[in-house]
Amino acid sequence: MTIVRPTRINAGAPLLIPPDYAHSTLGLTASIEVASGGPGAGTAPLPELPPGALAAKRSVVLLIIDGLGLDYLRQASTDGPLANNLLCGLSSVCPATTSAAITSFFTGLAPASHGLLGWFTPFEARDQVVLPLLARVRNGPGLPPTDLATLYRSPPLAARLTRDCHVVTGRRIAGSAYSRFHAGPAQVHGYRSLSGLFGQLEQLVRANGPPRYVHAYWSELDHLAHEHGVAHRRTREHLRQIEAQLGRFLKAIAGTDTLLLVTADHGFIDTAPERSLLLNDHPDLAQRLRLPLAGESRLAFVHAKPEQREALGAELAEFLGDRATVLSGAQFIAACFLGPGEHHPALAQRVGDWVVAMADGWTLRDRLPGEKPFMPVGVHGGLSEAELNVPVAVFEA
Template sequence: MQTPDYQGHCLANLMTSLIGGLGGTPSCHGPLRALPPEEVSRHRHVVLVVVDGLGDGFLRTRPAPFLNGHRRAGIHAVFPTTTATGITTFITGDAPAQHGLTGWHVHFRELGAVLAVLPGKPRYGGSGYDRAEGLDVLRWLGHDVTFNRIPVSSTMVAPNKIANTPFNKAHKGRARLLPFSGLQDMVNRVEQAVKGRHGNQYVYAYWSELDSLGHYHGPDSPQTRKHLEEVDRALANLAARLAGTDTLLIITADHGMTAVEHRLILADHPEIADCLTLPLCGEPRVAWAYVRHGRHERFERLVRERLGHACTLRPSTELLEEGWFGPGTPHPELSARIGDYALLMQPGWIVSDRLLTEKPFDMKGVHGGLAPEELEIPLVVTVC
């Protein structure tokens, strides 16, 4: 199983190149080999567009002439290969080991809750962190912010539906926020950001729809293929509209996607579920298991005997020691957010531990694991 290459080949390294090239102080990981900081520093404007869910293999096998024509390399996502973890790397500049967010559903020991971290919603009961009186989200999470680490003007271009969430607002730092309502509006907003200010600047834009279509129709469905062509045309239009501005335009993704072929339903294995103190956290492709005191040996034996065809069981501490989350001093809460064990799902498999209040998991495309289609993402670079 290939893990992310944090030695110059993944998203954390890309952010080091961007922060360093823009005159800031990067984190401890080195720059991206395919885009050194010296190249970034030669340009007046730097625009980073993140297309959620755009895998490198998917792109290379589809008709997307602009993106494929300017594809420089394939690089790696970070682990887990999911939006909550990857987007946090983009907006903090840190690898997951440092920022400490380990999937969609995270057990925050310090809040006594399991939350979907980006929207800030509890999995069941209680209130989200947006309603926690006196809670400073950025201080609680212990994050630096990319926009605050660079000495140039910054703009965050974000979809209306997430632009003003507590997570997004906390992580925009000093950046100007420009919400948008569709693909063409995103292009308009990026152009507005580049042309509306004097001096050097950094623009970060995020597009989510490819990921949404991949989840609900499948990562290689007609809907996702058609939408990729729309994204390709929109970004070609953006490059044309930025011509002559000395803009380094970089397009990449937070992760790729893989199709769901087999579903492991934890409720079908009550003896295993009975070993847990919490519902499985993390992702359907890599789940964090919190095991009751005195049940560890039983849990290991049952999982290996009954679920070994669908997943590999590893103590979570081994993943930490082996560097799956990247280099640097680990976040103080990292070990508490990955449970006792990791269930690493085999290709095509997902695990579902559904609460009574939740609908059955019916997504056709997923991510989070380390299959090549999840891990490998494109690096597209052009100068406008």
């Protein structure tokens, strides 16, 4: 992978470092793929998880706890089962957010290849910003199947595996267009609660049948961190609840020849209202945009009106100063922030003219007419270590 060091147009802003894709969640997925009979998607398996060790197990379970950053785990549960069984830390993908990272788990591909670049992703087929996880236009209607066939284009990991494949996720999202496509041939199981999640996993690893791979997902920690902050008491209490249920689950599946891998899609940082910028408050900048802001509040993809491109970049750099780093979209792609692999055919269109990477807990948003104000306490999507670094804990039963 050739890395081109980008040039910041606001020279006093922080220097950006791409994720460590040589030791990332892509490698974790590659270990699972090769161990499960897949050809590999071009990423080397993790040295800490050789595929042969996984292939020998009857069941391999990947449990993704949304929002569980490595730094947070080490602070919030120093003596819990996850910290005590920590294999290593890994870098997530960029942007460090669910729609990009979970799609990488589902496909084995980096965001540069699968093209889903955040909660808000530009969609060239409509020249609009869409919500990939919800399959709808930003502040607008749902997308028809013909559009979804273009938006979701990367083959699911499960379609490449010889193991019996299952997806265990919340009942509310189990039947979504996003889940159905990315599960591929895997059987999808919904649950209603944390105990229901582990109950489904127990049934799967105890059931008769061929060797299996189970992709499981839990979202409540992310929800609590957004609402209250990652440092809040309720968020920490929920982590303890997860670990208590995990302990009971491991006792229940003893002797099933199962390898459980627990990781996350991203970490979190907390922010404050005084560090939250709203582009609507700066109409001189907003009027230069061709599309609403895309990506995340910590890493925004900016699409300028053609005649306004250079002026917008200069004005963003002046306005943000040391509160963000402003790069051209082309430089951001060339520097491999979005990872290795063959580029999505519309990657340049989706990234846009400028990329704004916010610093030190700052966020940047815009609000469309009719959109409800959204000011979460906990945020993610940026390039800080707390947002990018995630744990991998390993349990054998």
